[in-house]
Amino acid sequence: MLELRAITAGYHTKAPVVRGASLTVAPGESVGLLGPSGCGKSTLARVAALLHRPDSGTLLLDGEPVRSWRHRAPRAQRTAFGVVFQQPRLSADPRLRLTDLIAEPLRATGRRGGIEERVCELAASVGLTPDLLDRRPHEVSDGQLQRACLARALALRPRWLICDEMTAMLDASTTAALVAAVEDYRATSGAGLLAVGHDQVLLDRWCDRTIHWEDVTGRTTPTTGRLPQASGRRQPSVVPPAGER
Numbered sequence: 001m002l003e004l005r006a007i008t009a010g011y012h013t014k015a016p017v018v019r020g021a022s023l024t025v026a027p028g029e030s031v032g033l034l035g036p037s038g039c040g041k042s043t044l045a046r047v048a049a050l051l052h053r054p055d056s057g058t059l060l061l062d063g064e065p066v067r068s069w070r071h072r073a074p075r076a077q078r079t080a081f082g083v084v085f086q087q088p089r090l091s092a093d094p095r096l097r098l099t100d101l102i103a104e105p106l107r108a109t110g111r112r113g114g115i116e117e118r119v120c121e122l123a124a125s126v127g128l129t130p131d132l133l134d135r136r137p138h139e140v141s142d143g144q145l146q147r148a149c150l151a152r153a154l155a156l157r158p159r160w161l162i163c164d165e166m167t168a169m170l171d172a173s174t175t176a177a178l179v180a181a182v183e184d185y186r187a188t189s190g191a192g193l194l195a196v197g198h199d200q201v202l203l204d205r206w207c208d209r210t211i212h213w214e215d216v217t218g219r220t221t222p223t224t225g226r227l228p229q230a231s232g233r234r235q236p237s238v239v240p241p242a243g244e245r
């Protein structure tokens with residue numbers, strides 16, 4: 001269980017951007033987090049992934065309070081998370097070939113043997129063809145680079161996936177392919193998912209439940225279900241609804 005309780009966090013202690021946020025993701029559950037731009041979703045997602053220390057509040061991982069963040073967190077906790085961000089070009093070292101980008105977590109955790117095979121397996125799981133693996137980030141499209149970033153996030157077989165607007169820059173078919181790759185991984189691993197985004201249609205179709213920022217900060221109860229017709233936004237037919245996968 002991943003539990004955030006009354007988290008307050010930000011970049012200046014006198015002016016936190018997240019105040020008293022609480023949410024829970026059960027093992028194997030997929031939760032969508034919706035909210036307007038700038039409300040603090042990414043900050044909260046970074047707290048959940050142990051990448052940003054909160055000013056106050058509690059993060060419980062399988063019932064154990066997390067006491068350290070970033071490199072100070074125990075390896076077993078750090079590697080329990082796979083994180084994919086919105087902008088792959090900001091999270092990929094431009095000097096690395098995609099094969100080395102995907103292998104980064106394997107090398108960082110001291111794996112010696114079988115790295116090449118594991119990279120090939122991961123690349124295939126996200127739909128990256130072998131010819132792309134020798135290229136550097138500037139030689140591939142945003143969608144191809146995001147596939148590599150997802151493969152990197154899956155490299156250590158995380159128990160929790162945090163996807164922070166993973167598909168915001170991508171077209172419908174690449175979005176569908178990435179969501180399918182995440183769901184295939186979750187189906188075999190039982191990993192839980194926190195998917196942050198602006199697109200309620202996508203999150204409703206992808207996740208078991210969708211929570212709104214106001215709910216996370218404590219005023220109403222979580223919601224599920226479909227976007228009202230009045231929104232006027234089309235549902236991307238390429239992403240099967242939760243429950244039909």
Ligand SMILES: Nc1ncnc2c1ncn2[C@@H]1O[C@H](COP(=O)(O)OP(=O)(O)OP(=O)(O)O)[C@@H](O)[C@H]1O
Nearest residue numbers: 011017035036037038039040041042043044165198
């Ligand atoms: N590293 C940082 N230093 C200072 N302020 C920051 C930093 N990162 C984000 N902020 C500020 O914190 C607030 C919340 O940002 P955050 O990225 O968490 O919001 P968000 O809901 O994810 O937004 P979006 O949907 O546009 O990505 C914003 O006002 C932003 O300007």
